[in-house]
Structure formats: structure tokens, C-alpha cells
Amino acid sequence: MSSMTRKTLNLMSCLVMLTASVAFAEDDAEELVEKVAVRNRLFSVEGKWEVGGNVGFSLLSRLTDHYNLNLSGAYNVRDWFALELRGGYAISRHTSLADQIQSDFFANNTISKANDAADLWEMTGNAVIGARFQPIYGKINLMAELPVHFQLYAWVGGGVGFLKRESMVLCASKVSARECGEFFTENKVSPLVSVALGFRFFVVQGHSVKFEVRDWSYLDSYYIDVDRTQLSTAQNPAPGGTLSPNAGITNLVQFDLGYAFIF
Amino acid sequence: MTSFRDSLLLAALLGAGVVQAAPLAADAPVLTVAQATPAAADDDEEDPTPGAKTTPTTTTTTTTTTTPAKTNAPAATAAPAAASSDPDAQKLVSGAPLYNPHVAVHIVEQKAYSDARKVEVVLYPVQMQVNGKFTQHFGTMGSVVYHLQENFGLQITGGGNWYNVESGFNGELVDKFRVEAQAATSLLWTWGVMGGVEVTPLYGKFAFFEGTLAHFSFVVNGGLGAGGTRHQLKPESQRSDGTISQATYGDTGARFMGTLGAGFRLQLGERFAFRLEVRDVVYTARMERVNGCNVDDLRAMDTKLRSGQDPGTAVVSGSCDRDSFTGTIPDTDIKRSNDVPLALNLVKIPSSDVLNNIGLYLGISFLF
Numbered sequence: 211m212s213s214m215t216r217k218t219l220n221l222m223s224c225l226v227m228l229t230a231s232v233a234f235a236e237d238d239a240e241e242l243v244e245k246v247a248v249r250n251r252l253f254s255v256e257g258k259w260e261v262g263g264n265v266g267f268s269l270l271s272r273l274t275d276h277y278n279l280n281l282s283g284a285y286n287v288r289d290w291f292a293l294e295l296r297g298g299y300a301i302s303r304h305t306s307l308a309d310q311i312q313s314d315f316f317a318n319n320t321i322s323k324a325n326d327a328a329d330l331w332e333m334t335g336n337a338v339i340g341a342r343f344q345p346i347y348g349k350i351n352l353m354a355e356l357p358v359h360f361q362l363y364a365w366v367g368g369g370v371g372f373l374k375r376e377s378m379v380l381c382a383s384k385v386s387a388r389e390c391g392e393f394f395t396e397n398k399v400s401p402l403v404s405v406a407l408g409f410r411f412f413v414v415q416g417h418s419v420k421f422e423v424r425d426w427s428y429l430d431s432y433y434i435d436v437d438r439t440q441l442s443t444a445q446n447p448a449p450g451g452t453l454s455p456n457a458g459i460t461n462l463v464q465f466d467l468g469y470a471f472i473f
Numbered sequence: 474m475t476s477f478r479d480s481l482l483l484a485a486l487l488g489a490g491v492v493q494a495a496p497l498a499a500d501a502p503v504l505t506v507a508q509a510t511p512a513a514a515d516d517d518e519e520d521p522t523p524g525a526k527t528t529p530t531t532t533t534t535t536t537t538t539t540t541p542a543k544t545n546a547p548a549a550t551a552a553p554a555a556a557s558s559d560p561d562a563q564k565l566v567s568g569a570p571l572y573n574p575h576v577a578v579h580i581v582e583q584k585a586y587s588d589a590r591k592v593e594v595v596l597y598p599v600q601m602q603v604n605g606k607f608t609q610h611f612g613t614m615g616s617v618v619y620h621l622q623e624n625f626g627l628q629i630t631g632g633g634n635w636y637n638v639e640s641g642f643n644g645e646l647v648d649k650f651r652v653e654a655q656a657a658t659s660l661l662w663t664w665g666v667m668g669g670v671e672v673t674p675l676y677g678k679f680a681f682f683e684g685t686l687a688h689f690s691f692v693v694n695g696g697l698g699a700g701g702t703r704h705q706l707k708p709e710s711q712r713s714d715g716t717i718s719q720a721t722y723g724d725t726g727a728r729f730m731g732t733l734g735a736g737f738r739l740q741l742g743e744r745f746a747f748r749l750e751v752r753d754v755v756y757t758a759r760m761e762r763v764n765g766c767n768v769d770d771l772r773a774m775d776t777k778l779r780s781g782q783d784p785g786t787a788v789v790s791g792s793c794d795r796d797s798f799t800g801t802i803p804d805t806d807i808k809r810s811n812d813v814p815l816a817l818n819l820v821k822i823p824s825s826d827v828l829n830n831i832g833l834y835l836g837i838s839f840l841f
Binding site: 269272315321324325326327345346347348349351360362378 | 603604605606642645646648649650651652675676677678679680681682689691
């Protein structure tokens with residue numbers, strides 16, 4: 211009986227060892243496969259430079275609309291970190307809503323005190339330098355056969371922007387009582403802060419395509435309490451008016467499409 | 474005889490071990506060695522490192538390396554001869570020499586967790602409108618998805634927008650320029666229920682730095698349903714004594730709605746997932762009734778009001794909720810009758826629009 215018990219114990223020990231070894235083998239195999247399949251990067255960018263271009267479209271156009279064209283250069287210090295310099299020019303304009311309000315308001319002489327609209331500064335030239343954090347590297351299979359690698363990144367930076375502003379309420383050159391020939395315009399150079407979140411996809415070595423949502427932030431300013439009964443001129447564009455103390459910050463949110471050549 | 478029987482038992486155990494190991498090969502990633510294909514033309518997973526892809530691929534029987542692929546592949550590429558003494562290079566993992574940096578391996582890996590025949594309950598604690606030009610919405614939504622297959626499921630979504638107001642931009646237009654959006658354009662969405670389908674065309678993985686691995690899928694969903702709407706009648710304002718006079722709203726009825734969305738589902742273990750989606754809820758807006766009252770009803774009540782009578786005494790159609798225009802709003806001194814001319818202004822000039830409420834949905838889901 212004792213011999214049988216010993217034998218049973220021996221057999222059970224063998225069973226446990228076999229099961230354990232299989233489990234460990236499974237863990238090791240899965241870990242290794244995951245490492246080879248995901249962690250190892252075919253598109254390693256560490257120590258590489260990149261140059262590229264971006265086109266940005268406004269996601270929500272209220273009073274202004276922007277199409278931003280940028281060139282960029284970057285150096286990937288690590289696979290997960292890069293420094294990038296971007297610069298370009300934004301084609302900007304008033305939206306049709308802004309134009310309509312502008313002309314209707316000017317024709318409406320029942321309002322004696324005018325307050326200009328917020329978020330009316332349009333970005334034109336812009337240049338920013340920033341840090342790109344790209345710690346997430348992944349892979350997907352597109353259409354079952356095309357392996358696509360990607361990085362998810364966050365971008366933070368700052369720089370300068372050339373801004374222009376055409377007033378909605380201040381007329382610099384009156385044609386008639388109901389028609390303004392030229393509205394008051396301003397230009398300034400302003401500090402910019404830009405943040406972005408996006409993906410960049412790799413299919414072949416040396417090339418990447420980017421999709422990102424980018425915010426450009428800059429200080430807003432506009433006149434309030436302008437006396438419309440007095441004629442405004444270029445020297446005195448806002449008679450009786452003052453700059454709003456609560457102008458805040460304008461956020462220009464864009465969807466960017468980009469391409470970068472990596473070398 | 475006993476020893477022979479023991480041997481048989483051990484052989485049976487070993488056999489059982491092999492049988493147990495066999496499902497491992499099936500459950501584990503299916504690996505095939507792509508020996509004849511140049512690495513550069515093949516899948517990336519074939520190459521443990523970029524450096525390895527430039528070297529000619531070799532079979533496992535002819536190539537040996539001294540260094541595991543995961544750490545020293547570039548060195549092994551530079552000195553393949555030196556790599557010839559590593560016993561790991563000959564080691565097969567699930568049938569493939571994954572330690573060998575010079576061997577191209579095509580990997581088709583199974584999903585860690587299957588979705589087929591599972592029910593997924595999703596809670597979106599915060600749904601935020603991101604295209605709020607004239608309106609702004611925040612809400613809480615819920616969704617139930619039954620995954621008929623791995624990549625296809627049926628979905629029901631519902632919930633409400635606990636914050637639905639006209640945007641600050643619309644208020645600015647009113648305050649500064651005496652203009653506002655058309656009534657139909659600034660219709661507010663209060664609740665909605667929609668049914669539809671969800672497909673998962675893409676499945677992928679990513680690594681955070683060089684450590685944590687995560688599985689995710691790209692989801693696309695669409696559906697049809699209905700939802701409630703309302704319109705602001707009186708904006709919130711500040712009285713001369715500094716107190717706030719609250720905004721008032723009129724019910725504008727239920728609308729047919731459609732939705733289309735896309736997003737990511739990040740798997741958190743077998744049972745939980747995190748979702749980030751963008752959904753566009755489309756609905757038609759036509760201002761015809763406020764609180765069930767059409768333009769004739771509102772004219773009748775407005776006439777009573779102008780003659781100093783209670784608008785509740787006006788003769789109106791059966792659908793019109795007269796009580797919503799009589800008395801005062803609880804806990805305030807705001808007369809509901811003040812809303813009559815405001816509601817009449819909304820409907821006497823007919824307006825219609827197709828509205829897109831694009832929202833960002835953040836959610837967590839439970840699968841069972």
C-alpha cells in the first residue's frame with residue numbers, strides 16, 4: 211500500500227513538473243513572440259533626421275478660417291523623443307458669417323456703442339520649436355496583408371506668429387452711412403504656444419505620414435465701448451473705446467496632414 | 474513487471490505532456506519560417522531588428538549566431554561569423570528560431586482575447602461636443618454591444634446630455650451684434666437612443682516605451698434612432714441687483730437621428746476595455762412647435778397676453794401644452810407667459826437645418 215502511495219506521489223510529481231514546464235514554456239514563448247512582433251522596431255528613428263511638410267485645416271471655423279502650410283525639420287534624439295522646428299504660412303480669411311455680420315452691423319445705426327468680436331486675430335506666418343514625445347510604438351495590419359507601423363505622439367512647443375486682424379465694427383474708411391470701404395486692420399508679432407496629439411504611420415523605410423490635431427494659442431485683444439457716433443480714423447481707430455481687459459486667449463484648432471522623410 | 478508498468482505510466486504522462494504542449498503550438502502564435510524571401514520585402518515582424526534585414530536570410534540549419542536578436546542584432550549583423558557559436562540561435566520557439574536575427578519569420582498572431590459571442594457593456598461618463606459653434610453639449614451615454622462575430626457586433630446606445638445650452642459664441646453674437654443663429658441651427662439635443670452595428674476592421678498592438686504591451690482595435694459604428702430636442706427661449710441674464718435670471722427652454726419634440734462614429738478600443742485584460750471614440754449624430758431640425766404649440770396656438774396665446782389676459786385661457790390645439798406657458802417657474806419669480814412671444818418668434822419664421830453634433834466619447838467597457 212505504501213509502495214503504491216509512493217508511486218502515486220512520484221507520478222503526481224512528474225505530472226506537476228511536466229505541467230509547470232509546459233506553462234513556463236508557454237509564458238516564455240508568448241513573451242518572446244510579443245517582443246519580436248511588437249517591441250522590436252523595424253522603423254527605428256533614433257539618431258535620425260527628418261524633413262517634411264504639413265497642411266492644416268481649421269476644425270471649427272467661427273469667424274476666421276485658416277489653411278496652414280508648414281515645413282518641418284526634426285532630429286530624433288531617441289526613439290521616443292524628438293526636437294522639431296516648424297515654420298510656414300497660414301492662408302487666413304474671415305468666414306462668410308463674419309463678413310455678413312460685419313456688413314449688417316455697419317448698416318445698423320441703432321447701436322451707438324460697439325464692442326468688437328473676440329478671437330478675430332488671424333495667424334499668418336508662424337515658426338515654432340517643440341519637443342515631440344513618441345513613447346508609443348505599435349503595429350496594425352491594414353487589409354490583412356499590409357503591415358503598418360505607427361507612433362502615437364504628443365507635441366509641445368512655442369515660438370512666434372505674425373498675426374493680422376480686421377475689425378468687425380471699426381470702419382477706417384466710410385463710403386456711405388451704410389457702407390464701409392475698409393475696416394480697421396491691425397498687425398502684430400505675438401508669442402505662440404502650440405500643442406498637438408497625433409499618429410505617424412510607417413509603411414516603408416524613410417517615409418512617414420502624420421495625422422494630428424494641433425492647437426495654436428495666442429493672446430487675443432480687441433476694443434470695446436467704441437463710440438460709433440464719432441468717426442474712426444487710422445490714427446484713432448476706436449474713438450472712446452478701450453482694449454478689453456478680458457480678451458483671453460485665442461485657440462486655433464487644426465487637423466494636420468503631414469509627411470516626413472527620415473534619413 | 475512493476476517497472477515496466479511504471480515505464481508505461483511515465484510514457485503515458487510524457488504523451489499527455491506532448492498532447493498538452495500541442496495546443497500551445499496552436500494557441501500560441503503560428504510561426505512560419507520564410508527562408509526564401511528577402512527580409513526587406515517581407516513583413517517587419519520577420520526582422521527582429523532593422524540591422525538584420527540587410528543581411529541575406531538563411532535557414533536555421535545553416536546559420537548560427539552568437540547573440541540573441543533582442544539585444545545585439547546590429548553587432549551580429551556586423552560580424553556574422555562571430556555569431557556562429559550561440560546555441561540560442563538554433564533554439565526553436567513555437568517552431569521558429571526567434572533568437573536568430575538572420576532568419577526571416579512571418580508571424581500571424583492570434584488575438585489575446587476573443588470578442589465573438591461576448592456582450593460588452595460600455596459606459597461613457599463624459600460625452601463632449603467638439604464642434605459647438607452655436608450650441609454646447611456635455612452628456613453621459615451608455616452602450617451595449619453584442620459581438621456576433623470577432624469583427625462584427627450589434628449595438629444599442631442611449632443616454633442624455635445633462636448640459637445642453639447655446640454656446641458662448643452665440644451669446645456674444647446676440648450681445649454685441651444683435652444677431653443670432655437661426656432657430657433650427659441652435660436646436661439643443663437632450664436625449665437619444667440609437668441602434669446599429671459596430672465593425673472592427675483593424676486590430677493592433679503597441680508598446681509603451683520598450684515595456685508594457687497593449688492590444689487595441691479600431692472600431693467603426695453606425696446606427697439609427699430618435700432623440701429629444703429643446704430650444705432656448707430666454708437667455709440667462711444678470712438683473713440690475715446682480716442676481717442671475719435663469720435661461721428658459723421650450724420642448725421642440727423628438728427627432729429622427731442617425732449616428733456614425735469611429736474610435737479605438739484599448740483592451741485592459743480579458744474583461745475590461747477603454748474606449749475613445751468620435752461620433753457624429755445627425756438630425757434634422759425644423760422649428761414648427763414649441764411645447765407642442767404651433768404658430769396658431771402661440772398667436773392665440775400672444776393675443777391673450779397682449780390684452781392682459783392669462784394665455785392659459787386661449788383656445789389651442791390638442792397637442793399644445795398651455796400649462797407650460799402659465800404660472801411661474803418654481804423657486805423663481807419668472808413668469809412662464811414671458812416665453813410666449815419668444816416661442817412665437819421661433820416658429821413664425823420657419824427655419825430648418827441638418828445638424829451635426831460631433832462628440833468625443835470617453836468610455837470604459839466590461840465584457841462577459
